[in-house]
Amino acid sequence: MSNQFTSGDGGERRSYHHGNLKEALIAAALQLISSKGPAGFTFAEAARQAGVSPAAPYRHYRDRDMLMADVAKRGFDLFSERLEEAWNKGRPNAFEAMQAQGRAYLAFARTEPAYYGAMFEKAIADKDYPECRAAADRAFQVLRAGCEAVLDEAKPARKPPVLMVALHVWSMSHGIASLFGRGDGASRSVPMSADDLLEANVLIYLDGLGIRKG
Amino acid sequence: MSNQFTSGDGGERRSYHHGNLKEALIAAALQLISSKGPAGFTFAEAARQAGVSPAAPYRHYRDRDMLMADVAKRGFDLFSERLEEAWNKGRPNAFEAMQAQGRAYLAFARTEPAYYGAMFEKAIADKDYPECRAAADRAFQVLRAGCEAVLDEAKPARKPPVLMVALHVWSMSHGIASLFGRGDGASRSVPMSADDLLEANVLIYLDGLGIRKG
DNA sequence: TGTACATCAGTGAACGCGCGTTCACTGATGTAC
DNA sequence: TGTACATCAGTGAACGCGCGTTCACTGATGTAC
Numbered sequence: 001m002s003n004q005f006t007s008g009d010g011g012e013r014r015s016y017h018h019g020n021l022k023e024a025l026i027a028a029a030l031q032l033i034s035s036k037g038p039a040g041f042t043f044a045e046a047a048r049q050a051g052v053s054p055a056a057p058y059r060h061y062r063d064r065d066m067l068m069a070d071v072a073k074r075g076f077d078l079f080s081e082r083l084e085e086a087w088n089k090g091r092p093n094a095f096e097a098m099q100a101q102g103r104a105y106l107a108f109a110r111t112e113p114a115y116y117g118a119m120f121e122k123a124i125a126d127k128d129y130p131e132c133r134a135a136a137d138r139a140f141q142v143l144r145a146g147c148e149a150v151l152d153e154a155k156p157a158r159k160p161p162v163l164m165v166a167l168h169v170w171s172m173s174h175g176i177a178s179l180f181g182r183g184d185g186a187s188r189s190v191p192m193s194a195d196d197l198l199e200a201n202v203l204i205y206l207d208g209l210g211i212r213k214g
Numbered sequence: 215m216s217n218q219f220t221s222g223d224g225g226e227r228r229s230y231h232h233g234n235l236k237e238a239l240i241a242a243a244l245q246l247i248s249s250k251g252p253a254g255f256t257f258a259e260a261a262r263q264a265g266v267s268p269a270a271p272y273r274h275y276r277d278r279d280m281l282m283a284d285v286a287k288r289g290f291d292l293f294s295e296r297l298e299e300a301w302n303k304g305r306p307n308a309f310e311a312m313q314a315q316g317r318a319y320l321a322f323a324r325t326e327p328a329y330y331g332a333m334f335e336k337a338i339a340d341k342d343y344p345e346c347r348a349a350a351d352r353a354f355q356v357l358r359a360g361c362e363a364v365l366d367e368a369k370p371a372r373k374p375p376v377l378m379v380a381l382h383v384w385s386m387s388h389g390i391a392s393l394f395g396r397g398d399g400a401s402r403s404v405p406m407s408a409d410d411l412l413e414a415n416v417l418i419y420l421d422g423l424g425i426r427k428g
Numbered sequence: 429t430g431t432a433c434a435t436c437a438g439t440g441a442a443c444g445c446g447c448g449t450t451c452a453c454t455g456a457t458g459t460a461c
Numbered sequence: 462t463g464t465a466c467a468t469c470a471g472t473g474a475a476c477g478c479g480c481g482t483t484c485a486c487t488g489a490t491g492t493a494c
Contacts, residue, residue, distance in 0.1 A: 016455045037337040039253030053472050123251040168415045175389025201382045208422030230488045267439050
């Protein structure tokens with residue numbers, strides 16, 4: 001199967017078959033979501049942008065929502081990778097690695113607002129898309145594993161439930177990302193960067209758990 | 215100006231003039247947003263639900279987004295009221311009052327998902343709607359005042375910047391509300407209530423600031 | 429108190445548009461022999 | 462190596478639909494005198 005799609009975005013094809021339509025649809029969806037929000041993405045326009053008739057996408061996705069769910073699923077997969085990388089197997093130590101993970105969280109929301117929007121603002125119920133949900137769960141497990149390692153390393157006097165800590169870290173990250181750390185212009189302006197805000201929040205929180213740097 | 219709108223939802227009018235169309239449009243918008251999300255709300259359907267021709271809303275709002283912004287603005291106003299009530303002038307003490315405010319935050323997101331969606335997920339830039347933005351700022355000031363009172367009451371060894379603390383409290387609340395505490399079914403299921411999660415998060419955070427109950 | 433009139437808040441028909449989706453179809457590709 | 466054929470991945474025309482918005486209009490209301 002030779003790959004005949006062209007490199008540019010305008011993309012006139014040379015052959016009857018596109019050769020890479022699925023990927024092109026995902027790319028178009030991301031571009032549309034990032035410029036007009038998850039609600040502004042349409043099947044028809046994605047097709048147009050991929051240089052293909054409006055019926056073509058149906059060879060690859062059952063309907064519009066299925067494509068949306070696939071975007072979200074891929075977003076979660078990429079998100080997991082980024083968090084995993086940042087975690088870097090807990091080096092140099094769990095405490096530092098967790099800060100890096102927090103920065104990676106915000107970096108993802110900032111640099112991939114389209115994925116982030118598809119993941120958290122898609123107007124479809126993820127219970128109808130098990131693959132998407134599973135990918136989301138995997139991403140959460142990465143966060144959770146990090147929290148567990150931090151607790152194991154620090155051995156605070158009273159060890160809190162790992163799940164609770166992970167949910168807290170997720171909430172703090174997501175709260176800051178959605179209020180102040182979006183790549184698009186929708187974020188409120190405040191006199192601190194989202195990164196600084198999250199780092200401080202997590203540090204104070206860990207302090208409250210009896211965990212200090214070192 | 216006699217008020218001739220009928221009590222029921224179906225609402226057949228008796229006269230040529232509606233008498234209360236603006237309010238009816240807001241009500242319809244809320245109902246639509248809560249059942250189909252902010253993106254699922256249309257001007258035409260709001261008119262239909264108010265029992266009025268599709269041209270009528272233009273007597274009250276310049277366009278669809280203007281109505282959306284008004285819903286968000288009213289949401290922020292109501293939100294401010296609820297937070298203010300819960301704060302109850304800092305009684306019995308600032309620490310307790312802040313917990314009550316946290317519960318009120320989640321209660322608002324849970325019982326008024328339509329307002330909450332309009333406030334935080336409307337796909338319009340609030341810089342274009344100064345009244346909406348001003349209402350949002352007022353709501354934040356309520357949160358901020360609460361944080362300031364808590365700091366004043368507790369006088370921790372090192373007093374952190376009030377603005378930072380307020381942003382943290384807002385982020386934690388919003389993070390938990392949007393991930394776990396929506397009124398609609400979109401929330402993930404976790405083995406703790408959103409209320410418990412937020413209370414614990416704030417307590418641990420305050421502890422980290424050197425502020426303890428009492 | 430009655431009446432003329434300005435203003436307000438609706439009507440309803442129409443417009444152009446883009447959407448999702450379907451259909452019978454066809455060009456290109458890969459494979460069996 | 463050549464050929465017949467199944468399958469795959471497109472086309473393009475068409476459909477019904479609901480949307481936002483506009484227009485000239487009209488019924489109801491409030492007010493000046």
